[in-house]
Amino acid sequence: MENKQMLLQMANTIRFLAVDMIQRANSGHPGVAMGLADIATVLSLHLKHNPKNPKWLNRDRVVYSGGHASAMIYSLLHLWGYDISLDDLKNFRQFGSKTPGHPEYGEVPGVEVTTGPLGQGVANAVGFAMASKYAQKLLNSETAKIIDHKVYCFCGDGDLEEGISYEACSLAGHNNLQNLVMIYDSNEITIEGDTEIALSENIKQRFESQGWKVYRIDGHNYNEIDQVFSEIKMEQNKPCLIIAKTVIAKGAATVEGEAHTHGSPLGEEEIKKSKDKAGFDPSEQFFIPEEVLIRFRCALEQGDLAEREWKKLLTEAPLAEQNATLDALQNPDFTKIQWPQFEEGVGVATRDSNHKILNAIARAIPSFMGGSADLAPSNKTYLENMDDFPNGRNLHFGIREHAMGAISNAMSLYGLFIPFSATFFVFSDYLKPAVRLAALMKLKTYFVWTHDSIGVGEDGPTHEPIEQLSQFRALPNLYVFRPADASENIACWKKALTLNAPSAFVLSRQKLKTLKSKVEFGDVSYGGYLIKKRENATVTILATGSEVMPSLQAGCHLEEAGIMANIVSLPCLELFNEQDKEYIGKVIDPKTKVLAVEAASGQELYRYADDVHGMNSFGASGDANVLFKNFGFTVTGIQKAVYKLINKPFKEVDTLKCKL
Numbered sequence: 001m002e003n004k005q006m007l008l009q010m011a012n013t014i015r016f017l018a019v020d021m022i023q024r025a026n027s028g029h030p031g032v033a034m035g036l037a038d039i040a041t042v043l044s045l046h047l048k049h050n051p052k053n054p055k056w057l058n059r060d061r062v063v064y065s066g067g068h069a070s071a072m073i074y075s076l077l078h079l080w081g082y083d084i085s086l087d088d089l090k091n092f093r094q095f096g097s098k099t100p101g102h103p104e105y106g107e108v109p110g111v112e113v114t115t116g117p118l119g120q121g122v123a124n125a126v127g128f129a130m131a132s133k134y135a136q137k138l139l140n141s142e143t144a145k146i147i148d149h150k151v152y153c154f155c156g157d158g159d160l161e162e163g164i165s166y167e168a169c170s171l172a173g174h175n176n177l178q179n180l181v182m183i184y185d186s187n188e189i190t191i192e193g194d195t196e197i198a199l200s201e202n203i204k205q206r207f208e209s210q211g212w213k214v215y216r217i218d219g220h221n222y223n224e225i226d227q228v229f230s231e232i233k234m235e236q237n238k239p240c241l242i243i244a245k246t247v248i249a250k251g252a253a254t255v256e257g258e259a260h261t262h263g264s265p266l267g268e269e270e271i272k273k274s275k276d277k278a279g280f281d282p283s284e285q286f287f288i289p290e291e292v293l294i295r296f297r298c299a300l301e302q303g304d305l306a307e308r309e310w311k312k313l314l315t316e317a318p319l320a321e322q323n324a325t326l327d328a329l330q331n332p333d334f335t336k337i338q339w340p341q342f343e344e345g346v347g348v349a350t351r352d353s354n355h356k357i358l359n360a361i362a363r364a365i366p367s368f369m370g371g372s373a374d375l376a377p378s379n380k381t382y383l384e385n386m387d388d389f390p391n392g393r394n395l396h397f398g399i400r401e402h403a404m405g406a407i408s409n410a411m412s413l414y415g416l417f418i419p420f421s422a423t424f425f426v427f428s429d430y431l432k433p434a435v436r437l438a439a440l441m442k443l444k445t446y447f448v449w450t451h452d453s454i455g456v457g458e459d460g461p462t463h464e465p466i467e468q469l470s471q472f473r474a475l476p477n478l479y480v481f482r483p484a485d486a487s488e489n490i491a492c493w494k495k496a497l498t499l500n501a502p503s504a505f506v507l508s509r510q511k512l513k514t515l516k517s518k519v520e521f522g523d524v525s526y527g528g529y530l531i532k533k534r535e536n537a538t539v540t541i542l543a544t545g546s547e548v549m550p551s552l553q554a555g556c557h558l559e560e561a562g563i564m565a566n567i568v569s570l571p572c573l574e575l576f577n578e579q580d581k582e583y584i585g586k587v588i589d590p591k592t593k594v595l596a597v598e599a600a601s602g603q604e605l606y607r608y609a610d611d612v613h614g615m616n617s618f619g620a621s622g623d624a625n626v627l628f629k630n631f632g633f634t635v636t637g638i639q640k641a642v643y644k645l646i647n648k649p650f651k652e653v654d655t656l657k658c659k660l
Contacts, residue, residue, distance in 0.1 A: 002045065002295070004222050006291070006292075006295065007038070007041055007042065007222050008222075009289060009291070009292050010041045010044075010292050010295060010296065011037040011038045011040075011041040011251075012037070012251060012278045012280065013075075013079070013287075013288055013289060013292045014033070014037040014040060014041065014072055014075045014076065014079070015033065015034045015037045015250075015251050015274075015278075016271075016274075016275055016278075016280055016287065017071070017075040017078075017079075017089060017286060017288070018030060018033035018034065018037075018071035018072050018075050019033070019034070019071075019265075019266050019271050019274070020089075020271070020285045020286050021071045021074070021075070021089050021090070021092040021093075021099075021286075022071050022092070022265045022266075023265045023266065023267070023268060023271060024090060024092065024285075025092045025093040025094065025265075026265055027093050027101070027265070028068075028070070028071050028092065028093060028101070028263075028265065029068040029069065029070075029071065029262060029263050030071065030249060030252075030261055030264075030265065030266050031187075031189070031248040031249040031261035031262045031263075032066055032068060032069040032072065032156065032185065032187075032248065032262070033069055033071045033072035033075070034248070034249045034250050034251050034252060034261075035185060035187050035219070035246040035247055035248045035249060035250045036069060036072060036154060036185055036219070036246065037072065037250070037251070038219060038220045038222065038225065038246075038250070039154075039183060039185075039219050039225055039244055039246075040072060040076055042222060042225040042226050042229060043062075043152065043183075043225075043229060044076070044080070044296065044299065045226070045229075046226075046229045046230070046233060047060050047062065047152075047299070048060045048149060048150075048303070048306055049062075049080075049299065049303050050299075050300075050303030050304055050306065050307045051077075051080050051081040051082045051110065051299055051300050051303055052081075052300060052303065052304050052307075053303075053304075053307060054082065054109050054110050055415065056303075056307045056310075057147070057415055057416070058146065058147055058148065058149050058307075058310050059149055059303075060149045060150045060151070060152060061112050061125070061128045061149065061150075061151045061152065062112065062152045062153075062154075063112055063113055063115065063121045063122075063124050063125040063128065063151070063152070063153040063154070064103060064115055064121060064153075064154045065115055065118065065119065065120065065121025065122045065124070065125070065153055065154060065155040065156075065159045065165075066115070066118065066121070066154060066155060066156045066158065066159060066185070067102035067103050067114075067115035067116035067117075067121065068102065068116065068262075068263070069154065070092075070099070070100070070101060070102055070103050071092065073103050073111070074088070074089055074092065074099045074103075074108070075089065077108070077109070077110040077111075079288070079292075079293065079296035079297070080110070080296055080297070080299040080300075081296075081297050081299055081300040082109045082110040083109040083110075084098060084099070084108070084109065084110070086286055086288075089286060090286060101116075102114070102115065102116035103115055103116075104440075104441075105413065105441045106441060106442070112124075112128070112413065113409070113410060113413055113441070114437055114440055114441050117433055117437070118156075118158040118159045118161075118162050119158075119159050119160075119161075119162030119163070119164040119165045119168075120164065120406050120433065120434065120437060121153060121154075121155065121159065122153060122155050122159050122160075122162075122164065122165040122168050122169065122182070123164050123165070123167070123168035123402070123403045123405075123406030123407055123410070123434070124153075124406050124407070124409060124410040124413075125151050125152075125153035125168075125180060125182065125410070126168040126169070126171060126172045126177065126180065126403070126406075126407055126410070127406060127407035127408065127409065127410025127411045127413075127414075128151045128410045128411075128413075128414055129151045129172065129177040129179055129180035129239070130175065130177065130389070130390075130395075130407060130410075130411065131410065131411045131414035131416065131417055132147055132149060132151065132179055132414070133175070133177060133179070133389075133390050134369070134389060134390055134393075134417070135147045135329075135414070135416055136148075137390055137391060138325055138329070138366075139322050139325060139326055140322075141318075141319075141322065143318060144313055144316070144318065144319055144322065146310075146313070146314070146319075146322060146326065149179065150179050150180075150181055150232075150233070151177075151179055151180050151181065152181045152182075152183065153180070153181070153182045153183065154183050154185060155182055155183070155184055155185065156184070156185045156186075156187070157185075157186065157187070157188065157189070157190055157195050157199060158190060160184065160203060161198070161199060163402065164402040164403050164406060164433075164434075167398075167400035167402055167403035168400070168403040168406065168407065169182075169207065169210055169212070169239075170210050170398075170400070171397065171398065171400060171403060171407075172210075172211075172212070172239045173207075173210035173211025173212050173238070173239060174210075174211060175389070175390060176211070176237060176238060176239070177239045178235075178236040178237050178238055178239065179236070180239040180240070181232055181239070181240045181242065182239070182240070182241045182242065183242045183244055184203065184241060184242060184243045184244060185219070185244060185246050186203070186219075186243050186244060186245050186246065187245075187246045187247060187248040187257075189248045189257070189258075189259050189262065190259070190262070191259065191262055191263065192259070193259050194259075203241075203243060204216070204241075204243060207241045211238060211239070212238055212239050212240065212241050213236065213238040213239070213240045213241070214240075214241045214243065215228050215231075215232075215240065215241070215242045215243065216242075216243045216245070217242060217243070217244050217245070218244075218245055219244030219245055219246035220246065220247070220250060225244075228242055248261055248262065249261035249266070251274055251277075251278060252266060252270060252274050253270060253273035253274040253276075253277050254270060254273065255270060314326075325366070326416075328366050328367070329366060329367045329416040329417070330367075330415070330416060332365045332366075332367050332368070332418065333364070333365075334364075334365065334497050336364040336365070337360055337361055337363075337364040337365070338360055338363070338364065339357070339360055339490050339494075340353070340356040340357060340360055340486075340490070342485075342486035342487055342490075342514045343514060344514050344515070344516055344517070345513055345514060346513070346514050347511030347512060347513050347514075348485070348486045348511060348512065348514060349507070349508050349509055349510055349511050349512065350452075350483050350485070350486065350489050350505075350507040350508045350512060350545075351378075351379065351380045351450040351451075351507040351508060351509060352380055352486075352511075353485075353486030353489045353490070354380060354381075354448065354450075354489055354505060354507050355380035355381065355382075357489060357490060357493050358370075358381060358383065358420070358448075359383055359384055361493070361497075362383045362386060362393060365418065367416055367417045367418050368393070368417075368418045368420075369383070369389075369393035369394075369395065369411075369417055369418070369419060369420075370383075370393075370394075370395055370408070370419050370420030370421055370422070370446070370448075371389075371394050371395030371396055371397055371404075371421065371422070372396075372397065372421070372422040372423060372448075373397050373398065373399055373400060373401045373404050373421070373422070373423040373427070374396070374397070374398055374399045375422065375423055375424060375450075376394075376396075376422070378424070378450065378451070379422040379423065379424075379448060379450045380450070381420070381422040381448055382394060395419075395421075397421065401423050401427055401428075401430035401431040402430050402431050402433065402434060404421045404423070404431060404434075405421060405431030405433075405434025405435055405438070405447070406431075406434040406437070407421075408420070408421045408434070408438075408445050408447075409434060409437060409438050409441070409443055409445055412438075412443040412444055412445045413441070413443065418444060418446070419445055419446070420445075420446035420447070420448055421445075421446075421447060421448065422447075422448035422449070422450070423448075423449060423450075424449065424450060424451045424456075424463060425449035425450065425451055425452050425453075425465040425468055425506055426451070426456075426462070426463050426464065426465040426468065428447070428449050428465075428468055428472070428504075429468065431447075432471070435447060435472070435475065435478065435502065435504070436475060438478070438502040439475050439476060439477040439478040439501070439502055440477070442477055442500055442501050442502075443501075443502050444499070444500065444501070444502070445502045446496065446502070446503050446504075446505070447502065447503070447504040447505070448504075448505050448507065449468075449504060449505065449506050449507065450507045450508075450509060451463065451465075451507075451508075451509045452465065452482065452506045452507055452508050452509070452545060452546070453465065453508070453545070453546065453599040453600060453619075454599055454615070454619040454620075454624070454627045454628065454631060454633075455508055455509055455510045455546060455599070455624045455627070455628070456509060456619070456624070457509075457510075457621075457622065457623055457624035457627060458621055458622065458623065459621070460619065460620060460621030461618040461619045461620060461621070464618070464619035465600065466600055466601055466615050466617075466618060466619065467600070467601050468600070469482070469506065469598070469600040469601070469602070470600065470601045470602065470603050470604050472504060473573050473574065473604050474604065477501045477502070478501065478502055478503070478504060478574070479496060479499055479501060479502070479503045479504070479572055479574045479575060480503075480504045480506060480572065480573065480574060481495075481496065481503060481504065481505050481506065481571050481572050482506040482507075482544045482545040482571055482572075483505070483507070483545065483571050484512065484515060484543075484544070484545055484546070484548035484549070484569050484571065485512050485513065485514045485515050485548075485549075486512075486514050487514055487515065487517065488515070488524055488569065488571055489505075489507070491523065491524035491525070491571075492505065492524055492571055492572065493505075494524075494525075495524060495525045495572075495575070506545065508545060508546050509624075510546065510624055512545075512546055512549060513549055515531070515548070515549070515552075519531055520532060520533040520566075521533070521586050521587060522583065522586070522587050524569075524571055524572075525575070526575060526576065526579050526583060526587075527570065527571065527572040527573060527574065527575025527576030527577070527578070527579065528542070528568055528569065528570040528571070528572070528573075528575075528576035528579075528584075528587055528588075529568065529569060529587060530566060530567075530568055530586070530587045531548070531552065531567045531568065531569050532552060532555055532566060532567040533566050534555075534559065534564040534565060534566055535564065536564050537564040537565060537566045537589060537592050538563065538564055538565075538591075538592055538593065538646070539558070539563060539564070539565040539566070539592055539593050539594075539595065539642055539645070539646065540565065540566045540567075540568055540588050540589055540592040540593070540594045540595070541554065541555060541565050541566070541567050541568070541594075541595050541597060541638065541642065542568040542570055542588065542594055542595065542596045542597070542605065542608060542609060543567070543568070543569065543570065543596070543597040543598065544569070544570050544571060544573075544597075544598050545571075545598070545599075546599065546633075547597045547598055547599060547633055547638075548567075548569045550597075550633065550634055550635050550637075550638055551567055551597050551638055552567050553635045554635045554636075554638035554639045554642070555567050557635060557639055557653045558639060558642060560653040561651045561653050563642065563646070565642065566588075566589060566592060568587055568588060570596075570605075573604065573605070577607070584608075588608055593610050593645050593646060594608055594609045594610050594611075595609060595610065595611055595612075595613055595638075595641055595642055595645050596608065596609035596611070596612045596613065596614070597612075597613045597614075597633070597638055597641070598612070598613075598614050599614070599615060599628070599631070599633050600614055600615055601614055601615055601616075602614035602615070610645060611641070611644070611645050613632065613633075613637075613638065613641035615631065619631075636652070
């Protein structure tokens with residue numbers, strides 16, 4: 001280990017870079033950056049990473065669950081030699097800068113995952129550790145360890161108060177994620193004051209009960225910090241928690257330990273006093289002592305050497321099979337998928353067709369893996385003959401939806417896997433924050449949500465989603481697919497696999513008849529298409545999912561009554577919104593009145609519709625067919641909605657001559 005004076009110089013450099021950034025921006029969180037600087041400095045000596053290649057597969061991952069520590073994070077990245085300049089530090093929290101208020105994946109080189117909402121990073125770290133554990137199973141041998149990195153996660157009191165951290169850490173202990181190291185910044189301060197106002201549990205006992213090994217250290221004692229990191233780098237059989245007792249705003253001249261340092265700049269006078277106390281020139285801003293920069297920048301050559309040695313290992317002859325596996329994981333070939341076939345007119349629930357689709361993808365794509373929040377038999381997500389994690393690709397998340405979403409995000413970011421997760425659509429509420437972050441990061445993460453409407457039936461309104469479709473359609477960068485039948489489900493998956501964004505599949509419990517393959521104009525890849533076109537049409541019925549078939553049937557009844565209606569299927573509103581006016585105009589005739597039909601709130605469909613025949617209340621408990629009739633999602637109910645739209649009295653038709 002370095003001598004203590006050098007370590008203190010390094011830590012103080014981090015501290016003062018951070019407070020200078022925050023002061024210049026007049027915004028930020030100095031307390032955590034100053035309090036963690038000593039631990040971050042020592043971790044630098046143990047970390048395996050390559051600033052020249054932030055995407056090196058076998059790097060140690062560092063997750064900052066407390067994303068408000070961003071000033072410290074950017075300081076470290078600059079000092080290590082990542083593509084973050086001193087000017088970038090000076091531009092902290094400014095519009096268009098590479099140093100936003102909270103670390104953003106894809107925007108900041110060296111940032112592994114977007115964090116900020118507390119607790120998310122804890123679950124992300126568990127996801128990285130799960131991904132690496134399965135990667136070790138696939139790629140490592142007795143003679144060559146292709147994957148042997150650690151996952152480090154900085155977290156604070158707030159992270160551990162959030163429920164997602166309990167979910168994720170419980171799963172980590174259950175799965176013996178021995179390469180996971182959590183560094184708990186136990187400064188006992190939150191925004192409102194001392195943590196004792198809301199937190200009194202024994203964190204050590206909590207984690208030990210979940211199967212973790214727990215260490216306690218003084219977070220400002222360099223010997224203790226170095227000793228614990230050295231011990232943890234040895235072979236472990238459990239995830240490790242380091243409870244580091246720290247002082248918020250450590251190194252501040254007069255406000256050490258005070259709650260207001262969490263989210264307010266220290267002020268110029270306090271900064272000058274603090275620098276003077278530490279032996280730094282009070283008049284200097286963004287100052288980095290030359291010997292400190294040289295020591296931190298050792299990461300460049302050490303990391304580059306470590307990666308070159310790793311690449312050399314990959315060239316050795318005995319690794320031919322491992323290299324083939326690695327190549328297949330990194331370069332999935334979607335053309336190899338043997339998509340299932342579904343007979344026209346046969347009733348298949350889209351959750352059932354999805355089961356066959358998931359298995360077809362998994363058989364062809366070895367990186368495709370996932371699981372359910374204890375609902376695989378109902379979600380139909382089990383991958384057949386593929387074993388369970390950590391020996392296989394079926395993940396069992398337990399009833400932990402929020403952690404499931406964040407874990408899946410990290411597995412997507414890991415660099416080898418294409419993850420999916422599943423639950424009932426109504427319980428997507430429990431993982432909404434993770435879905436939002438997947439969309440913000442534009443991850444190829446797939447969310448499977450079954451039991452999509454009042455078709456849930458007897459379980460009643462607690463289990464029947466109403467507002468969820470509107471909620472997720474409002475989320476930028478997320479593509480929400482609600483297929484009308486098994487064939488449309490396949491087409492939706494084909495499109496989703498090409499998107500550099502997360503996708504959600506909203507699927508039925510009840511059987512839906514497979515529609516004819518012939519369409520009038522367009523296709524699923526555009527989000528919406530014209531299924532049935534009638535000459536001199538005055539109405540367009542635009543429907544999604546299970547409401548497409550009764551809309552087609554209603555069109556036939558209307559035709560017999562002399563009302564010509566075009567029928568449009570809209571499996572993905574987001575894709576349809578991206579089309580040009582010409583395409584949209586050919587699908588939805590602008591000369592027609594438009595009725596949108598969806599067994600949900602459907603308010604967003606007013607973008608194209610004159611009226612929405614949707615749900616204006618919660619559902620109810622009862623047979624699904626009874627509910628669809630009661631709430632108007634039958635052939636007759638849709639006809640009545642059309643008559644109301646065109647302001648004519650309803651006319652029932654007894655016999656039908658038209659064909660679907």
